[in-house]
Amino acid sequence: MGNWILPAVLTGFLMDLCIGDPRWMYHPVCMIGNAITACEKWLRAWFPKTKRGEQMAGGVLVLCIVSGCVLIPGGLLFLAYRLHPAAGFILESCMCWQMLATKSLKTESMKVYERLQAEDVEGARKAVSMIVGRDTAALTEEGITKAAVETVAENTSDGVIAPLLYMMLAGGVGAYFYKAINTMDSMVGYKNEKYKNFGTCAAKLDDLVNYIPARMSAWFMVAAAAVEGHHWKDAIRIYRRDRRNHASPNSAQTEAVMAGALGVQLAGNAWYFGKLYEKPTIGDDKRKIEAEDIRRANQMLYGTAVIAVLVFTMLYIGICL
Incomplete structure (x- = not known):
């Protein structure tokens, strides 16, 4: 199985760039999400509704979901490779493909860009609501654009570079391991009344598994900024200054680079679940953010992804072959 990891990852990456996530195909992340929802319901019924009880229930959720997403x-893959190496390779390539989000992230964020270009602010709000967790009903055109650029920046790490790293380490199993943790965090890793205890374990584990990938993503993005002619020196300066301007130890890493490279200001206060959260800004307010920055952010996304694949491939060949 190990000899096929690199070819499978590279094939999966190319499939993601070319095909993305077809709407007709049931996505494994939906299956993981359904399992999380079902387990949460059962665990909340079984464990006491105390702080300790909810934390224990959240820990059991993590154990069950991660175990299932590794063992299954x-x-x-074991059975497929035993059947024939080609069968294993095809299955592993498909697993890697389905756990990457490069093209889908571009496709969904560019829908926001297209609505803004058409001066359809309400349509842009609806489009951006599909890719961000914040409340979007009252967002201005500037707020919509900022939200889209931020999600491209953050998901460059979460949706592309981090999965690639874990794939290089453990193939399709590594991809599912990472995506299980990341999906749990996106569903239960909130600090609101409902999840502040139940989601603690998932949120902490997500911070841990993303710690190295987020920082690697930031420097890959700096390299992409330099290659693509963006303000790479400002990207480094803003990264060093603002990379901790977020409640998460990882989220501001790529956002800071993106803000510096584009010469705009990101983050700041935002509404979630009807409540205003005060958040520090990232970057300098040199100019007003514009719809074209969404296109530029996607250019950075693709550049970062290609650089990461090249670096990971060279490291894999140097270490394992």
Whole structure:
């Protein structure tokens, strides 16, 4: 199985760039999400509704979901490779493809860009609501654009570079391991009344598994900024200054680079679940953010992804072959 990891990852990456996530295909992340929802319901019924009880329930959720997302794909790959190496390679390539989000992130964020270009602010609000967790009903055109650029920046790490790293380490199993944790964090890792205890374990584990990938993503993005002619020196300056301007230890890493490279200001206060959260800004307010910055952010996304694949491939060949 190990000899096929690099070819499978590279094939999966190319499939993601070319095909993305077809709407007709049931996505494994939906299956993971359904499992999380079902387990949460059962665990909340079984464990006491105390701080300790909810934390224990959240820990059991993490154990169950991560175990399932490692054992099931691992078992399927074992059987496929036993059947024939080609069968294993095809299955592992598809697993890697489905756990990457490069093209889908561009596709969904560019829908926001297209609505803004058409001066359809309400349509842009609806489009951006599909890719961000904040409340979007009252967002201005500037707020919509900022939200889209931020999600491209953050998900360059979460949706592309981090999965690639774990794929290089453990193939399709590594991809599912990472995506299980990341999906749990996106569903239960909130600090609101409902999840502040239940989601603690998932949120902490997500911070841990993203710690190295987020920082690697930031420097890959700096390289992409330099190659693509953006303000790479400002990207480094803003990264060093603002990379901690977020409640998460990882989220501001790529956002800071993106803000510096584009010469705009990101983050700041935002509404979530009807409540205003005060957040520090990232970057200098040199100019007003514009719809064209969404296109530029996607250019950075693709450049960062290609650089990461090249670096990971060279490291894999140097270490494993």
